[in-house]
Amino acid sequence: MTTIERGAKLVATYLIACAVFFAGQSNAADDPLFVSKRITPQGEYTPGIEGPAVDASGNLYVVNFQQSGSIGKVAAGASQSQLFALLPVGSIGNGIRFDRGGRMYVADFKKHNVWVIERGETTPQVYFHSDRFNQPNDLAIAADGTLYASDPQFASPAGGQIWRITRGADGKGRGEVMSSTRRLGVTNGIDLSPDGATLYVSESNSRQVWAYRLDGSKLLDPRLVRGFADFEVDGLRTDLDGRIYLARLSAGKIAIIGADGSLQREVPLNGKQPTNLTFGGPDGKTVFVTQKEGRFIEAFRVDRPGREPCLQVPGRC
Structure with a gap:
């Protein structure tokens, strides 16, 4: 030739x-709106599949690909995962988030860390560690890069915490437990309102979603957004209109809840155990869901973009 x-x-x-x-x-x-379909093969991940997050280029990242302590990557438009990174031995990731600089943050519930992986790299570095962590679970990120971490204590329904973690001048995280006028339950899913003034937190033990007004390290004016009579609640994310997308573990549905607490719709899923979700896609209007049952990822299109895709790329939405 x-x-x-x-x-x-x-x-x-x-x-x-x-x-x-x-x-x-x-x-x-x-694709039709609010109709979910499986996008990766069954069994690619462990039952600890969690922490979905999409970077500014549209790549999706999910923890516990093939083995505990790993991070898988689904390239934009792909239908199969590949290994992206490994956490140090003994660490197991859960929530993942990206900041505007392309840094990836990973909550490590086993070793009480929040890891950071710099843009263009695959090696995790300790961003923040505390022995006061119960088991850091999920993360939310503000426009200025401040992280909020849910920190449940599953053995004690009243032992949950929320952490506020900011970046110091040395590039390391500085964390503190947030104070609250309400005793927190088993804190789990977590995200911010589009204006960054309100923090939403789901509680596994009560099957409720709570809203808090943020004032530095204080959680003020607790408000019950919505509770459910059955099925555990897990991860949540907000869209640009302030609606809450909530994973209802064992119900096999994503509940879409208005900021006023109204249940606007429930999206039936292919798997029955959704653990978490995130927004992505070229326009920020694709919701990716991690499924413990079957250990795969599914996705559906929605009518409004998520908060985070708009945060990552100013002017996208």
Whole structure:
């Protein structure tokens, strides 16, 4: 084969790959709203599948790919995961978030760390550690990079905490337990309102979602947003309109709740044990859900973008 023929073959291969990729993106955008479909093979992850987060380039990251302590990556438009990074031996990740600088933060419930992986790297470094952690679970991130970490104590329904973690001048995290006028339960899912003034927290033991007004390290004016009579609640995320998307573990549904507490809709899923969710896609209107049952990821299209995709790329939404 001549050099010209090899070049022509490479160009043809590239064009085919681009066509497949963009066709996949286009088809996703054309999917009916609030209809979920499985996007990765069953069994790729352990039963600890959790912590989905999407970076500014549209890649999806999920913890516990094939083994505990790993992080898997689903490239934008792909239908199969690959290994992205490994946490140090003994650490097990849960929630993942990205800041505007492309840094990945990972909550490590086993070793009481929040790890950071710098943009373009795969090696985790300790961002914040505290022996006062119960078992850091999920993370929310503000526009200025402040992290909020749910810290449940599953053995004690009244032992939950929320941490506020800020970046110091040395690049390391500085954390403190937030005070509250209400005794917290088993804190789990966590996210902010679009204006960053309100923190939403789900509690596994009570099956409730609570809202708190933020004032530095204080959780003020606790308000019950909504409770459920059955099925445990897990991860949650907000959209640009302030609606709360809540994983209802064992119900096999994502509940969409208005900021006023109204149940606007429930999205049936392919798996019956959704653990967490995140927004992504080119327009921020795709919801990715991690499924403990079957250990796969599914996704559905929605009518409004999530808060975080708009936060990551100013002007996107």
